[in-house]
Amino acid sequence: MTDGPLLDVRDLRIAYTTRAGEAVVIPGVSFQLKAGEALGLVGESGCGKSTVALSIVRYLGRAGRITGGSVRFEGRELTTLGEAGLRAIRGRRIAMVYQDPMASLNPVMTVGRQLMEAPMTHEGVSTSAARARALTMLAEVKLADPEAVMDRYPHQLSGGQQQRIVIAMALITGPALLIMDEPTTGLDVTVEAAVLDLVRELRSRHHSAILFISHNLGSIVRVCDRVAVMYRGELVEEGPVRRIFTNPRHPYTRGLLDCLPTLGSDKRQAPLVPIAGQVESALARPQGCGFAGRCGHVETGRCTSRPIPSATVCGEPDHRVVCVRADELPRWTRRRGADVAQEAGGPGEPMVAVQHLTKIYEPRRRRFRGPRRPVRAVSDVDVVAARGRTLAIVGESGCGKSTVAKVLSGLEVATSGKVILDGIEVGALAIDARAAALKRKLQMVFQNPDSTLNPSHTVGYAIGRALRRLRGGAATDAAAGIARLLDVVKLPPAIAARKPRHLSGGEKQRAAIARALAGDPDVIVADEPVSALDVSVQAAIVNLLTEIQAARGATLVFISHDLAVVRYLADTVAVMYLGTVAELGPVERVFAPPYHPYTEALLSAVPVPDPDHAVARILLEGRVPRADEIPRGCPFATRCPRRVGPVCDETPPPVQRFGDHRIACHIPGDELLRLQTALVQPRAVER
Amino acid sequence: MKRFVVKHVAFLLLTLSAVSFLVFTLNEFSPGAVARKILGAYATQEQVDLLTKQMGLDRPVLVRYVEYVKTLASGDLGYSTRFKLPVRDVIFKHLANTALLAAVAFACIVPLSTVLGVVAGMREASRLDRGILMFSTVIASIPEFALGVFLASVFVVWLGWLPGTATLVAGGGWSVAAQLVLPVAVIVLFDSGYVVSMIRASMVEVMQRPYIRTAVLKGLPFRAVILRHALRNAMLTPVTIIMLQINYLIAGVVVVETVFAYPGFGRMILEAALFKDIALIEAGALVAVFLAVVTNILGDLAYRLLDPRIRA
Numbered sequence: 001m002t003d004g005p006l007l008d009v010r011d012l013r014i015a016y017t018t019r020a021g022e023a024v025v026i027p028g029v030s031f032q033l034k035a036g037e038a039l040g041l042v043g044e045s046g047c048g049k050s051t052v053a054l055s056i057v058r059y060l061g062r063a064g065r066i067t068g069g070s071v072r073f074e075g076r077e078l079t080t081l082g083e084a085g086l087r088a089i090r091g092r093r094i095a096m097v098y099q100d101p102m103a104s105l106n107p108v109m110t111v112g113r114q115l116m117e118a119p120m121t122h123e124g125v126s127t128s129a130a131r132a133r134a135l136t137m138l139a140e141v142k143l144a145d146p147e148a149v150m151d152r153y154p155h156q157l158s159g160g161q162q163q164r165i166v167i168a169m170a171l172i173t174g175p176a177l178l179i180m181d182e183p184t185t186g187l188d189v190t191v192e193a194a195v196l197d198l199v200r201e202l203r204s205r206h207h208s209a210i211l212f213i214s215h216n217l218g219s220i221v222r223v224c225d226r227v228a229v230m231y232r233g234e235l236v237e238e239g240p241v242r243r244i245f246t247n248p249r250h251p252y253t254r255g256l257l258d259c260l261p262t263l264g265s266d267k268r269q270a271p272l273v274p275i276a277g278q279v280e281s282a283l284a285r286p287q288g289c290g291f292a293g294r295c296g297h298v299e300t301g302r303c304t305s306r307p308i309p310s311a312t313v314c315g316e317p318d319h320r321v322v323c324v325r326a327d328e329l330p331r332w333t334r335r336r337g338a339d340v341a342q343e344a345g346g347p348g349e350p351m352v353a354v355q356h357l358t359k360i361y362e363p364r365r366r367r368f369r370g371p372r373r374p375v376r377a378v379s380d381v382d383v384v385a386a387r388g389r390t391l392a393i394v395g396e397s398g399c400g401k402s403t404v405a406k407v408l409s410g411l412e413v414a415t416s417g418k419v420i421l422d423g424i425e426v427g428a429l430a431i432d433a434r435a436a437a438l439k440r441k442l443q444m445v446f447q448n449p450d451s452t453l454n455p456s457h458t459v460g461y462a463i464g465r466a467l468r469r470l471r472g473g474a475a476t477d478a479a480a481g482i483a484r485l486l487d488v489v490k491l492p493p494a495i496a497a498r499k500p501r502h503l504s505g506g507e508k509q510r511a512a513i514a515r516a517l518a519g520d521p522d523v524i525v526a527d528e529p530v531s532a533l534d535v536s537v538q539a540a541i542v543n544l545l546t547e548i549q550a551a552r553g554a555t556l557v558f559i560s561h562d563l564a565v566v567r568y569l570a571d572t573v574a575v576m577y578l579g580t581v582a583e584l585g586p587v588e589r590v591f592a593p594p595y596h597p598y599t600e601a602l603l604s605a606v607p608v609p610d611p612d613h614a615v616a617r618i619l620l621e622g623r624v625p626r627a628d629e630i631p632r633g634c635p636f637a638t639r640c641p642r643r644v645g646p647v648c649d650e651t652p653p654p655v656q657r658f659g660d661h662r663i664a665c666h667i668p669g670d671e672l673l674r675l676q677t678a679l680v681q682p683r684a685v686e687r
Numbered sequence: 688m689k690r691f692v693v694k695h696v697a698f699l700l701l702t703l704s705a706v707s708f709l710v711f712t713l714n715e716f717s718p719g720a721v722a723r724k725i726l727g728a729y730a731t732q733e734q735v736d737l738l739t740k741q742m743g744l745d746r747p748v749l750v751r752y753v754e755y756v757k758t759l760a761s762g763d764l765g766y767s768t769r770f771k772l773p774v775r776d777v778i779f780k781h782l783a784n785t786a787l788l789a790a791v792a793f794a795c796i797v798p799l800s801t802v803l804g805v806v807a808g809m810r811e812a813s814r815l816d817r818g819i820l821m822f823s824t825v826i827a828s829i830p831e832f833a834l835g836v837f838l839a840s841v842f843v844v845w846l847g848w849l850p851g852t853a854t855l856v857a858g859g860g861w862s863v864a865a866q867l868v869l870p871v872a873v874i875v876l877f878d879s880g881y882v883v884s885m886i887r888a889s890m891v892e893v894m895q896r897p898y899i900r901t902a903v904l905k906g907l908p909f910r911a912v913i914l915r916h917a918l919r920n921a922m923l924t925p926v927t928i929i930m931l932q933i934n935y936l937i938a939g940v941v942v943v944e945t946v947f948a949y950p951g952f953g954r955m956i957l958e959a960a961l962f963k964d965i966a967l968i969e970a971g972a973l974v975a976v977f978l979a980v981v982t983n984i985l986g987d988l989a990y991r992l993l994d995p996r997i998r999a
Binding site: 062104118166169 | 906
C-alpha cells in the first residue's frame with residue numbers, strides 16, 4: 001500500500017430518489033482515515049452519519065445513489081467498483097458492526113456458522129480451519145466457553161454477548177477498516193462500558209482503522225482519536241478528540257456538548273442548554289450555513305448569504321471548522337456547577353410512599369415449555385417521593401424499576417406491601433379499581449411515545465379525551481384546555497390537528513407529557529421518558545419536566561438507566577438491583593462515597609464526554625442472575641467486585657443508615673468510604 | 688417434544704369427539720326423521736315407524752350417541768345407503784383417489800410456489816417480481832371451475848391432447864397419468880397463486896431485515912445470501928399456511944372433482960349430502976376434521992423445526 005490515507009472520502013454526494021424527485025441528502029462530505037486510526041462521526045439522528053457509513057460499502061438500498069465525489073480505499077475507487085470487486089472488499093477489508101445486534105444476526109442460524117462464513121467465503125479455508133478461527137475470535141472478544149457459544153442461536157445470548165459476536169464476526173478476517181454504527185446504543189450502561197473497553201483493546205491488537213458512529217459524545221471519547229461532527233449531511237467541524245472537546249469552535253458542536261448531562265452537574269447548579277429547534281431537513285438547504293436556523297450566534301447576511309468555506313482553526317492546524325464566525329466566538333467553557341453542592345432542603349412531606357413493596361409474577365404456563373418458578377420482580381422495596389420533589393429509580397434492565405412504576409400507576413397490583421399515594425393506599429388497587437379522582441392524581445409518561453399515542457387519533461383528540469376523562473369538563477372548554485396544555489409543553493397550537501406520525505420523536509414525547517398533564521396530576525411517573533431520544537431533544541424534555549414540576553409543585557418519579565440524567569434531575573435516588581434497593585438517599589449523597597459497590601460500578605461505567613476524565617473502571621463480571629434464581633444472600637454477591645466472603649452469599653446484607661442515606665451492604669460504611677475515596681471523583685477536571 | 692405430542696393428541700381427540708357429537712345431533716335434528724331420510728319420500732308412514740323402532744331411533748339422543756361412538760370405536764362406520772356398501776369401503780376408496788390427486792398436486796405446489804415466491808420477493812419491485820405477482824394474482828382470482836373449463840376447452844376440445852374426464856378407469860385409450868394432468872393443473876395453478884403471494888410477501892419482509900444486510904456486507908455472493916440467510920427465515924410464516932393446503936387439497940377440491948368427474952372424497956361427501964346418506968356424511972365429516980387437525984399439527988411441527996426460537 002502507498003503512504004496515502006487508508007480511506008479517502010472526497011466531496012461525496014448522495015441523493016435519494018423520492019416521489020418528489022431527487023433529494024440530495026449528503027451535499028458533499030470529505031474526510032480521511034489513516035491506517036489504524038479511529039474517527040468518530042457524531043451528530044443528531046437524521047444528520048446523515050449512517051448514510052455516509054453505508055455509502056462507503058455501497059449499501060444504500062434501491063433509492064439511494066452516490067451522485068458525485070470519490071471514495072478511495074487502499075488506493076482503489078469504491079464508487080465505481082463492480083459487484084465482484086465490492087464483494088471482495090465487504091467483510092474482508094471493510095467490516096461492519098451495527099446497532100441492535102439481535103436484529104443483525106440471523107435468528108435461525110447458529111452463531112458458529114455465522115462466524116465461519118466470512119473466512120470460508122473470502123479465504124476458501126476448510127470448515128475445520130474456519131471453526132478454529134471462530135473459536136479464537138470468540139475467546140478474543142472474551143466470551144466464556146467459546147465451544148458452547150458456537151452452537152447457540154442468537155436468541156440464547158444476552159445483548160452484550162450478541163454484540164461481542166457481531167464484533168468477532170467483523171474482525172475474524174482482519175479487516176483494515178471497521179465501521180461501527182451506534183454499536184452500544186440500546187445496551188445497558190455496564191454492558192456498554194465493557195463493549196467499549198473491548199473495542200479499545202481489540203483496536204490496539206488488530207490495528208484496524210475504525211469509523212465510529214454515535215450520537216453519544218461520551219462513547220466517542222473512549223474509542224476515538226479524531227472526531228467529525230455532522231449536521232444536515234455536512235461535516236461542520238473535525239479535529240483531534242482533545243481539541244474538539246476542549247475548544248469546540250462550531251456552535252453546533254458546542255450545542256451537543258452543552259446539552260449532555262454529566263455526573264458533576266445537577267439542575268440547581270448548571271442547567272442543560274438544549275439546542276434550539278430540531279434537526280432540519282437535509283433537503284431545502286439554505287444558501288448559507290445549514291445550522292443558521294438554530295444557531296444562537298447567527299448573523300444575517302454573513303452567515304446566510306453564501307456557502308460557508310471550511311477553515312483551519314487558528315493555531316490548530318489539524319482542527320477544521322465550517323463557520324464564518326468561528327474565530328470571533330468566545331472560548332467555550334464546560335458547564336460547571338458551583339463547588340458547593342446545594343442541598344435540596346428538608347426531606348419534605350411524603351407524596352408517594354412505597355412500603356415493603358413486593359411483586360411476584362406467578363409462573364404462567366407457556367406453550368411447549370416446562371413449568372417455571374415464580375419470578376420475584378420486586379422484593380421489599382421502601383422508597384418515598386416527597387411532594388414537589390423528584391425521586392429517581394435507577395438500575396440496569398431487569399432490576400425491577402419499571403415494575404415499581406407499574407404498581408404505582410395501577411397497571412400491576414402489589415403482591416404484598418403498600419403504596420400510599422397522598423394518604424391513600426393504592427398498592428392493591430388496579431387501575432380499573434381506582435376512582436377518577438385517584439387516577440387524576442397520578443399520570444404516566446412512557447419511554448416510547450410512538451406506542452403511547454394512538455396513531456389514528458390527532459394529538460388534540462388524545463389530549464382532549466384525557467381532559468374530559470380526568471376533569472369532566474364540557475366540550476367547549478376542551479379546545480382552550482388543549483391549547484393551554486400544548487403551550488405548557490412548548491408545542492405550537494397547530495400540532496393539535498396533527499396525527500402522531502407527522503411529529504418528530506421529541507414532539508411526540510411533549511404531546512405525551514401534555515396528555516399526562518391534562519388531569520393536573522400531583523404525581524408524574526416517567527418511565528425512561530428520554531432514553532429513546534437524541535441528546536439535544538433529551539435535554540429539552542428534561543428541562544421541560546423540571547420546569548413543569550417547579551411551576552405545578554408536582555412530584556416526579558423518574559425511572560432511568562442513565563445515571564447522568566438522574567444525577568441532573570433527581571432530588572432523591574434509589575439504585576435498584578434485582579428487585580431490591582441497593583442504595584437510597586439524597587442525590588448528592590448517593591453520587592458521593594460511600595457508594596454501594598453496585599452504584600460504584602454503575603458510575604464508573606458511565607461514558608463521560610471529557611477526554612481528560614480518568615476513572616478507574618470497575619468491570620462487572622458475569623451476568624445479572626435471572627429473576628427466578630435470585631441468590632440467597634446479597635443479590636449482587638455473584639458480580640460484586642468488593643465481595644468480602646461467604647457471608648455475602650449466605651446472609652442478606654444489613655441496611656446501613658447514615659442519616660437519610662441507606663446502603664444495603666455487608667461492608668461497613670466507613671470502610672467503603674476509605675476504599676472509594678481513593679478513586680478519582682467523577683467530576684470534570686479543572687485545566 | 689413429549690409435551691408437544693401429548694398435548695396435540697389430546698386436542699385431536701377432543702376435537703373429534705366434539706365434531707362427532709355435533710354432526711350426530713345435527714343429523715338427528717335436521718328436518719325430517721332419520722328413518723324418513725333413509726327410506727325416502729315414497730315410503731309409507733308404517734314403514735317409517737317400523738324402521739324407527741328397528742333402529743331404536745325412539746330412544747334419547749345421548750344414549751344413541753354413546754352407542755354410535757361404541758360402534759365407531761369397534762371400526763364399524765355403518766352402511767352407505769347411496770353406494771349400497773359398507774361406509775368403510777366407500778370412504779377409503781374415495782380417500783385413496785383424492786390422496787393420489789392431492790399428493791401429486793402438493794408435490795407441484797410447494798416447489799413451484801417456493802421458487803416463484805422467493806425469486807419474486809428477493810428483489811422487490813423488480814420486473815421479475817412484478818411479473819410473478821401479476822401472474823399469481825390473476826390465476827388466484829380465476830374461479831376453479833372457470834380455470835377447469837378453460838384448460839379443458841384448450842387441451843381437450845381444441846388440441847385433443849388430454850382426456851376431459853378423470854374417472855381413473857383406464858378406458859378410452861387414456862392412461863391414469865394422462866387423466867390426472869388436467870385436474871392437477873387446475874388445482875396447482877389455483878392454489879399456487881395464493882401460496883406464491885404469501886411466500887413473496889414474507890420474502891420481501893425478510894430481505895429488509897438487518898441480518899440480510901449483515902450477510903451482504905460480509906461479502907457473501909447474492910446466491911448464498913438468499914439460500915443460506917433469507918430462505919429459511921422467509922419460509923417461517925408461510926410454512927403453516929402451506930401445511931393447511933393439504934387440508935384444502937383433500938376436503939376442498941369438490942369443484943375440480945366435479946368438473947372432471949373425478950371419483951374423489953369431496954364429491955363423495957357432496958353426493959352423500961344430496962342423498963341424505965347419514966352414515967357416510969357422519970364418517971366423512973369425522974375424516975375431514977381428523978385431517979384438518981392433523982395438518983395443523985404438521986404445520987406446528989414444521990414451524991418448530993424451522994425456527995430454533997420456539998424449540999425450547
